[in-house]
Amino acid sequence: MAPLTVEVGLYVHDQVAVAKIQCTRWFSPHDLPLDLLLATINSYSMPTPISSAGSLNEESNHVSESISKTGEASTEEMHIDIQSISATRDAEQDVKRNTVSPPAAKKRKSNVVVHSRLKPTVFPLDSIITEPVVTSQHTVQGETFFQYDDLPLNRRGYKYRTCKPNTAFTATRYLTTELPPCHVRASYFDKSQGVACTEDMRSVTTQHGWLSARCNVALREGKHYFEFEIINSNTEHNKAHVRIGIGRKELALDAPVGFDGYGYGLRDLNGQKVTLSRPQDFMTEGFRSGDVIGFLVDLPLLERQKAHNAEFANEFRKMHPKKGKASMVNEEARRLNAYGNVLRDQIAIKYKNGLFFEQFEYTKNKQMEHLLNPVTVFGETAILERKSEYKPTLPTIPDSRVVVYKNGECVGEMFNNLYSFLPLDIADEAAGTDSNTKQHQNPSYKNTDDGSLGYYPMMSVFLNGVVKINAGPDFKYPILEEAQPLCKRYDESVVEEWLWDLLDEVEADYLDSFD
Numbered sequence: 001m002a003p004l005t006v007e008v009g010l011y012v013h014d015q016v017a018v019a020k021i022q023c024t025r026w027f028s029p030h031d032l033p034l035d036l037l038l039a040t041i042n043s044y045s046m047p048t049p050i051s052s053a054g055s056l057n058e059e060s061n062h063v064s065e066s067i068s069k070t071g072e073a074s075t076e077e078m079h080i081d082i083q084s085i086s087a088t089r090d091a092e093q094d095v096k097r098n099t100v101s102p103p104a105a106k107k108r109k110s111n112v113v114v115h116s117r118l119k120p121t122v123f124p125l126d127s128i129i130t131e132p133v134v135t136s137q138h139t140v141q142g143e144t145f146f147q148y149d150d151l152p153l154n155r156r157g158y159k160y161r162t163c164k165p166n167t168a169f170t171a172t173r174y175l176t177t178e179l180p181p182c183h184v185r186a187s188y189f190d191k192s193q194g195v196a197c198t199e200d201m202r203s204v205t206t207q208h209g210w211l212s213a214r215c216n217v218a219l220r221e222g223k224h225y226f227e228f229e230i231i232n233s234n235t236e237h238n239k240a241h242v243r244i245g246i247g248r249k250e251l252a253l254d255a256p257v258g259f260d261g262y263g264y265g266l267r268d269l270n271g272q273k274v275t276l277s278r279p280q281d282f283m284t285e286g287f288r289s290g291d292v293i294g295f296l297v298d299l300p301l302l303e304r305q306k307a308h309n310a311e312f313a314n315e316f317r318k319m320h321p322k323k324g325k326a327s328m329v330n331e332e333a334r335r336l337n338a339y340g341n342v343l344r345d346q347i348a349i350k351y352k353n354g355l356f357f358e359q360f361e362y363t364k365n366k367q368m369e370h371l372l373n374p375v376t377v378f379g380e381t382a383i384l385e386r387k388s389e390y391k392p393t394l395p396t397i398p399d400s401r402v403v404v405y406k407n408g409e410c411v412g413e414m415f416n417n418l419y420s421f422l423p424l425d426i427a428d429e430a431a432g433t434d435s436n437t438k439q440h441q442n443p444s445y446k447n448t449d450d451g452s453l454g455y456y457p458m459m460s461v462f463l464n465g466v467v468k469i470n471a472g473p474d475f476k477y478p479i480l481e482e483a484q485p486l487c488k489r490y491d492e493s494v495v496e497e498w499l500w501d502l503l504d505e506v507e508a509d510y511l512d513s514f515d
Contacts, residue, residue: 114514120173120348128164129354132179132188138196140205140464141232145196151188152351155253157441159361159452160189163348169501171508174348176357176497184226184471184490186459190214192253195461203231203468206461210256213461214247215469217489218454220421221305223298226457226486227475231466234268234288240465242268244293246402247458248421249362250438256460261368261394263458264402264415266293273414276372283404283411292476294405296483297455302340305397305422309436312395313425334425336446342500343448359450360442365435367393368419394436395420408477421454423447451500457486 135149152160163174179188185201191213194206204213233242243256247263258265258274265274271283287293299305336343346357371393401416424436425447437453439445459467470476472485 112511112514114511117508117511118347121350122173123165123348123350123355125165129162129179136196138207140466143198143203143231143466145198145203145205147196148188149193150352151354152356153191153193154189154361157361157363157439159249159359160351160356161346161359163355163357165355169505171512172501172505174355174357175501178494184215184217184457184469184486186213186469187216190216190253190456198468202470203466204459204461205232205464205466207464210243210254210460210462212247212251212253212255212257213459214249214251214253215457215459217486217493218452218456219246219297219299219486219489220454221299221302222489223296223481223483224486224489225294225296225475225479225481225483226472227470227477228293228295228457228459229468229470229476230268230287230289230291230293231468232289233465233467234286239463241462242465242467243274243460243462244295244467245458245460246295246297246455248419248455249452250364250368251458256462257458260364260372261419262364264418265458265460266404266414275415282414283406287406292407292470294408294475294477294479295457296401296403296405296479296481298399298401298403298483299397299418299455300399302422305420306340308398309395309420309422309424316426337423337425337448341448342451343446344450344500344504345442360439360445362453363438363440365438367436395422395424397421403481405477405479408479410479418455423449423453451496 132148133150134146136147137144139145154160162177162179164177165173166175169175181200183200186195186197186204188201191197191204192206192211194208194211195204195213196206197204197213228244230242232238232240234240243258243265245257245263245265247257247265249262250260251257251262252259256265257263258267258279259277261276263275266272266283266287267274267279268287271281271286272279273282274280344359346359349356349358396417397420398417400418402414402418404411404414420436422436426435435447437447437449457469459469461467471487471490473487475485
């Protein structure tokens with residue numbers, strides 16, 4: 001593949017830096033079409049930064065983002081050149097007089113406040129898991145299912161992804177990678193410990209009670225279609241059951257989807273739809289082994305979702321104004337989230353025989369727990385349940401919907417106006433609500449999005465129940481409504497991870513230059 005030159009504008013504390021990155025190798029688990037890569041990177045744009053005085057920075061006109069093919073270059077070569085645009089004569093004179101150290105002078109010159117960061121540890125290049133190790137296996141309905149207990153699972157407020165060293169990245173040192181198979185499937189890390197999977201990771205089962213597994217791609221915007229093939233469920237010969245649906249990162253994996261408000265599920269026994277553990281009639285006959293249940297998930301563009309959340313937050317702030325230090329903290333968090341920023345706080349760790357990125361995981365918030373159990377300390381029904389005119393305490397996604405198909409026949413709209421998965425610009429200590437997203441283990445969390453937020457296809461199984469996900473493009477029952485197959489979302493997610501790896505390296509390299 002011909003090398004690419006990517007010129008990206010980087011916004012850091014009202015200052016502008018230009019990063020020119022030349023990469024000659026595709027750092028994803030598999031090659032993707034060049035036009036898809038270019039389209040994805042072209043969709044990323046940096047707005048014109050605003051100077052501290054509130055006027056447009058004239059020099060910011062030089063900031064641009066362009067993609068162009070260049071000449072030959074050696075494999076795995078990457079050149080990173082960062083230039084700071086702003087400069088002051090006073091800082092240079094201070095250095096000459098030896099009144100300040102060069103790093104301090106550079107900080108003053110660039111008007112940048114740099115907080116120390118935990119630098120990544122250099123691990124041996126051979127510390128890479130190429131394939132997960134099977135620790136146990138069993139057979140259900142003629143299919144062999146495997147468990148991989150040597151991999152870290154997402155729990156207790158932390159989550160994990162595979163990574164590998166990249167000598168071209170001098171600051172972050174590691175980049176995101178993937179364990180095979182490289183397609184839409186159950187996640188190795190985002191499932192309960194008792195869940196077993198087939199070799200292609202598309203089918204899941206368990207020998208225990210209700211346990212769940214999330215797929216490895218999130219739906220954030222757009223219209224996508226996928227199918228669940230029911231392999232073993234709801235028959236007279238056994239007690240196997242499955243529940244299918246979609247769920248967020250905060251959804252509990254030791255319970256079926258629909259147990260809380262973070263997921264929307266469909267029961268096999270009687271076809272009831274369920275969320276917040278409140279079942280409602282939907283599909284009269286339910287479904288069983290041999291059926292194919294199609295899901296059409298329709299979400300508006302992220303820009304519209306963010307605008308709706310901003311309206312929700314503004315209305316709340318008018319009713320609960322904050323003063324002093326709290327308002328300053330909110331403003332700092334608001335600037336951190338400007339321009340649709342994705343903030344991935346991650347560090348490479350060695351776990352057993354592999355390298356993984358460890359990150360803070362999103363955890364449940366108090367408002368969702370209250371919706372699940374709306375009872376006060378006195379045993380009375382909560383106000384949120386008594387007053388129908390009371391406005392919802394959590395934002396929803398306008399015009400979002402989940403449509404269900406059974407064996408090619410449209411059953412109807414299962415849910416609409418899903419709860420929003422994006423951060424909400426409201427302080428946690430505010431009365432009556434909180435920030436919609438939370439990281440219990442992260443005391444410095446500023447209501448940021450790390451790129452993993454969204455709705456994931458969910459598979460819940462009970463006592464040898466077996467369900468398989470089919471992300472397309474070859475569906476057993478294609479639908480007439482125009483929608484993208486879920487498999488395309490996987491390709492997009494790989495490119496997004498590649499892009500954010502590059503931007504993380506640019507930012508870290510720029511900030512490290514002040515050390």
